[in-house]
Amino acid sequence: MDPLEGEASSGSVAYEPVSVKDVLVEMKDTAELLIDLSYSAVLHRNEALAREVLRLEERMDVLELRARMSLMMAVRNPDDAEQLAPVLGIVAAAGAISDAAGDIAKIVLEEMGLPEAMRVALPEAAETLVRGVVDADSPYVDRTLQDVDLESKTGVRIIALRRGTEWLLNPGPETTVEPDDVALLRGPVPAVEDVYEALSGCPYEVPSVEGEPIDDLERAVNTIVHMKNLSELAVDLAYSSVLFDSEGLAEEVRNLEVEVDALESRFEAWTLRAATDASDPVVLRGLIRLGSATEVISDAAVDISEGVLRDFDVHPVVRMAVEESDEIITRVEVEAGSDLDGIAIEAGVADAESTMSVIAIRRPEDGWILVGDTDAEIQAGDVLISKGTRTAADAFEALAGA
Template sequence: MDPLEGEASSVSVEYEPVSVKEILIEMKDTAELLIDLSYSAVLHRNEDLAREVLRLEERMDVLELKGRMSLMMAVRNPGDAEQLAPVLGIVTAADDISDAAGDIAKIVLEEMGLPEAMRAALPEATETLVRGVVDVDSAHAGRTLEEIDLESETGVRVIALRRGDDWLLNPGPETTIEPEDVAFLRGPDPAIEGVYESLTGDTYELPVVDAPDVADLERAVDTIVHMKNLSELAVDLAYSSVLFDSENLAEEVRNLEVEVDALESRFEAWTLRAAADAEDPISLRGLIRLGSSTEVISDAAVDITEGVLRDLDVHPVVQLAVQESDEIITSVEVEAGSELDGTAVTGGVPDAESTMSVIAIRRPGDGWLLVGDSDVELQAGDVLISKGTRTAGEAFDALSAA
């Protein structure tokens, strides 16, 4: 048994007065980071990243227990119970996402195996995420993120820091990078290499892989990548549905979950067919685990929307938590003549001076457009659901105005 797994059940948790809002913020940020870390661990077959996932999974277990305790203490009458029941569903869903991410990480730690085709496909599906230990001699050590200004100069963002057993999931401009911090960086491949070297003193090398040579296996890998993208989109839209109390968005989450279920069925069939032609069929075990865990994430997204779908008045604390989390979700309308009017969006990334990622568009007369798997040109009147940093969100809002 991995030592990290053994520690999870031994953590003692006692009730203490804590803010439900702060717990929800941390659970949401942790769940999103877990998805990123787990798939990156698989992509790079990186045991260090996989172990970070298990550390975070243990942290999530504690957060879930604290959240349940706080919610139980907050219920004083039937009205409280009605408003807080959906909150409990959100807490449980975040923990389900955490468990699924832990199962994905164990593909690496338990050496279940994955075909090379998996690594060949994922670079096109994910932004690069790397883990590195800050060198004592790094020029960035002892400086704040505002002073370093990595995101503006390189497009690379420090999405989290681990300092011993403490996690900084929401590093802001005033956050100081200290020597020996474990830093998690996300950004485009060309820039990641230079930033990683300047922080750690080590060289980062992108993985080199062979193209898949089994037709059914290639289809299976393409399908799992599509499932991953849809599941991540479902989680984003689920939190958006709560933030904006949007039944339309919640219905889109349900539609996405149905699509992921159908994809998983086809994925399993293609994987089994590929096993007959693969040189090492055992190497497909990890792919099967990846498929089932990805489907769990989409199921959890539907659970987040339960209060909206059932027309329950979700407690305001949930909307506050979504607004104040690490990667905020915003809604802006494109005005005629603005910088966004007529701008192309490719894979969710607008051709504009912004690091916000467009995840969905509500277009008058056309309903909701899910941006992740298609290219689109923005039009006046479009309502954009986007995510990114708070600073990027403010700039994006300015771009939408004429």
């Protein structure tokens, strides 16, 4: 039985010897899922997703206490304290992300107020995230994810399963789907509808959208979506900066945090302007909360990478916790006349001798460009944030040099 089961609701957490690495891995995965779930809940007014956020937040509280206890037990001398201090910072930052996600979810659950025009202004998404309960008669029951093979057949991924109080984050090919599992599905909208019905036995109800868009509100919504994407990227880069002890990646986390701060200021201005066109300005309270919580997440990303920026040695337990995948995130600067200078990026992949996926570009005159949102052309001076294998990363860095 999972030693954490039941503790989130009982309020009592006793010390037990646990692997700090395993706890940090789960905290990282939980923080990333919390960001995704909380924004999906609020942008689509989904109370079921919002409640899952609060369940995960309780889980994170227990994980944070476990990690702190284990780290305190590990300190035996000043050298240990110096190495483990940044780890405590990472634990606290994950907790801050969790709290911010909970605040976002409560916008929906406490009916804090969100204007109906917000959903009219919401950008069309290529993918959506939904929650479904596995029906006993579903064709997926008692089959492994490898056997079901959803992603290759439909493009839909099961990003997490909740089985009672137990969470299965990043379920693998050998994970078996069981009746009454709560499944979190992500994928293209038409495909998600079909998979949801096969999984739950109920038709998927597409949220209705009513009302006319308000220009300033549309700008505010587009800005908050961009802030959310930049904050997610900052968290990804922060963990990667710790893994590779990369001051360059840590500096990009700071650059992202500065950008999110600037966007929050614009977001607040557009939200306040939208109040003049709203029949009841009080319904804009939720938007203000959303902007504030998003800024907290980007600040937490800086806290995760703080040890790297302050030139602390990366503790081995942190390196092991983050190094769970062969896929890595890299930062390269494109030199003029290099093989990447002038190359087009389509669907995230540069038209070059490389399999690296470009996630984002920081361009001196334009700021941050999220490649998932648009195709782009690489220019000299661009800083590319990319994801791929270690071998591909080495080759990609060579292509960026003159």
